[in-house]
Amino acid sequence: MSKIFLLALGAVLLMSAVSPAFAWRCDRGMVNTGDRASVVRNKCGKPDFIYSDTGVYRRGHLTSIDERWYYNYGPNQLLRVLRLHKGVLWEIATPAYGFNISARRCTPQDIRLGMSAYELITRCGKPRSKRERSTHPGSGRRGRSGGQVVIHTQLWTYDFGSAYLLQQVTISDAQVQSLDTVMRHARRSRQRG
Secondary structure, three states, rough: HHHHHHHHHHHHHHHHHHOOOEEEEEEEEEEOOEHHHHHHHHHHHHOEEEEEEEEEEEEEEEEEEEEEEEEEEOOEOOOOOOEEEEEEEEEOOOEOOOOOOOOOOOHHHOOOOOEEHHHHHHOEEEEEEEEEEEEOOOOOOOOOOOOEEEEEEEEEHHHEOOOOEEEEEEEOOEEEEEEEEEEEOOOOOOOOH
């Protein structure tokens, strides 16, 4: 094979690895952008995790919520993240390799910035509590359907036991944006007399 052919092949492979895909072959067939959620679920099965993302409001009423569906086939295959808007697939991404679910206990050191909400919940379990804040990005940002976009930021609190402070994780855009330690409130014990 010629060097030019190998360079061209390498360039094509590199471009396909970093750009979003428009189709994906699942166990039971091919899904394409534009397919309905029911078609995707039929061909690819139930996702490993679903994250509800930004909401779009029109005249003060929620009209749609974007979702990210995660399919994890382990560390030897790429993680698939499918983004759906109003129940229609509009993006297929492969941001990284998948991962194995660890049986060991999670600690605050396992949480890192940029980690996906899916990986966090898979490795560390469900948080002790969740709170949600909605923010308007301003400057008239519009969703795919033309409504006002509202970004949901979630605050997840993890309790790793008495040896650690509480950890408050800020999740936005389906990723860990910040990690803060939170003091434990002293419990008042009531004495009966």
